Amino acid sequence: MRGLFLAVFALLIVAGDSGRFSPQLVHNASAVLNQSKAERQQVNGALVMLWNASMQGSEQGQSLLLSTFQNAYNTNFDNNSINQEDASYWLEKLVRLENADAAWLLYQMLGEEGASKRFMRLAAIGNVAEAQLAFAMSSDSPEKREKWLVRAASQGYVPAQAALADWYLLHGKQQLAKPLLAATAELDMQSAFKYGRLLWDEENVDEAKIHFSRAAKLGHQQASRALSVINRYKQYSPSNMPTISWASVSRTGSECLQRIQPFATSLATIIRADSLYNDFVKDTRLSSLPICIAPPIWLKNDVLSCSANFKKSGVLGCDVAPLAIAAKQREFSHAVVVSEQGKANVQNGVMYLDISDAYSVFVHELAHFSGFADEYPIGRGMARKLCDEDGIEDFVPPNVIVDSEYWYSPHSTVDKWLSIDPATIIAPAKTCMVLGKNSYKPSRRITFMEHHDSGVIPPLYLVLWREQLKKQNIQRPISMNFFQVFHQQGNQKEAAHWLEEYEAFVGE
Incomplete structure (x- = not known):
């Protein structure tokens, strides 16, 4: 209350100034505020003069009032001449003049718990980009959130542009996200990485690498992993995959009773598949099992058709027929397919995982193979x-x-x-x-x-x-999957081949 009393007292002291020309009021107030050792009463008098100028329509008066409180807030009100109570009093008065910046500063000062959402909304309506972003993120309505993200981003506010890009990516609107990411890629490592991802999906490989490198240099771990797998793996179609010596990937030095080939379907999934493979190699718990897992194969983008609700099953699945050629070349008995999204499961000799599945999910599903x-x-x-x-x-x-x-x-x-x-x-x-x-x-x-x-x-x-x-x-090796697929397609020659492979594996 003492701050409020001083403000009212100062208002009475300088009442004689209330009729002065507003530039003179601003000039007199500035002279007081610029004094390094102005006393509390003098400062309050200056604030009253600025308020009177503001009441006369002076934008300069409002601006100087606001900057005075902004500076005090930035220094945690260390200056004894202005405290938070004084600042709140005058900012409330500025809000009544529909000063959006004052509303936003008051919201920041009082914090989310103590401030009315009205201050945030008023600041947002007044085109304060920071408030528009905060207002958007506080809304549960998708329509309102997108509306205020668009308004904030249109002002060139980088955090809002990045948030709007994320919003578009979340809703599958990559082409709307692309120009926003392009605008923020040089300023934000997350945007640089996501922009690189979009460019990579468009097969703009060289530009994608540039943005991955920029993000990696700024400390983005996923960008570093992306560069690593790009340098270590290449994409294959089923007909041009290299052969493999399964003995070379055996950890027990004995027979491979399951020969497992992981496949990745995109840049994101090869990063995940590579991580899963490396975790398996380091997992001493499973080192005695006669299971052989080869390094993952990165498939070209159009090889597999996958769905999170494959054949309305409610789980992740893919049409594995294209992998039959690879199975003939590499002679694997089981496969792991890492796709973008879906519920992990095992269907006979194929394990399906998505990029969010942890290594522990892989081990759990691996046991289902047996x-x-x-x-x-x-x-x-x-x-x-x-x-x-x-x-x-x-x-x-x-x-x-x-x-x-x-x-x-x-x-x-x-x-x-x-x-x-x-x-x-x-x-x-x-x-x-x-x-x-x-x-x-x-x-x-x-x-x-x-x-x-x-x-x-x-x-x-x-x-x-x-x-x-x-x-x-x-066991049910992948040959059973191939038999079922080709039999359903009416390709009896291929179906017969894979039935023979299945019977040879299980010893029938």
Whole structure:
């Protein structure tokens, strides 16, 4: 209240100045404010003079009032002649004159919790770009957010231009985002990287590399990874892929009981596939498994047709027929396809991942290649097949059993657990919860088949995994996928070839 009293007192002292010509008021006030050691009462008097000039329509008076409070705010009101209470009082008065900059400064001073959204909105309407950006981001309405982002960006405000570009990219409007990213690429490393991505997708390789390099020099990690994979990988069509010696990628020095070839479908996905591959190479937990994974192949953009809702399945999938030529050349038994977006899953011999999937998801899905079942509640359709004593006999997952009339089913799975570790504790699993049926697993711990990100791989599971890999008759290699695809297409010659490959793999 003391600040308000001084302001009113000063108003009375200089009341005689109220009728003066506004330039004279501004001149007198400036002379006071420019004094390095002006007293509090003198400063308040100067503020009153500037307010009187403002009331007379003086833009210079409003501007000097605003800059005085802006300077005080910038120095955390260290100058004893102006405190935050004084500033709030006069800024409120300026807001009543519809001064948008005053509204924005008042909003900044009071903070999001203490300030009315009215101040932000008034500043936005008054074309304060910072306020327009803040107002846009505070809105839950897509239409309002885009409207205010456009207004802020049109003023050349770089953060707003970058935010609007992100908005367009999020909604698949790459061509609208492109000029905004081009305008901000030299000022913002994130924009430089995203602009490089757009240029790369348009096959403007040289320009894309320039922007990746600019972003990388500014410390952008994704840009550095993009340059790294561009330098280490090249794009292939299925017919011109190099051959591979699977023995050279074996970590055990023994036979490759699964030969897995990862594929990437874009620059973003080759970055992810390369990361997954390197994580696998460094993962000592899995080093004893006779699984061989080759470095990823970067496919040309038009090779695979993928969808996040492939054939209305609700999960990620692709038409894998184009990979049949590559499978003949490289002789892989399983494939991993990293696509842009979709729910991770395994379909016979193909694993589908998207760029957001962590390495832990890859390991979880890798276990599915060998027949492991999920230990979280599975869907009703799969539960009907797996969660009874007859159905589970058709699948025989190494890590899940169900109740039977006399004991557990399959009996052979329980015998296997106890033969490996007689101290095995049979614990409840959540697999069959959707049907209200009991299922069990050989560990009390939360395993990687229940929570991929936080679960562990118990030693018993690794032994079971190695045993599963030796049973090639229970696996479903990619040859089964190819057989199904070509059979559905009516290409019986190719279908017959892949059926023979499948039977050779499983030993039938």
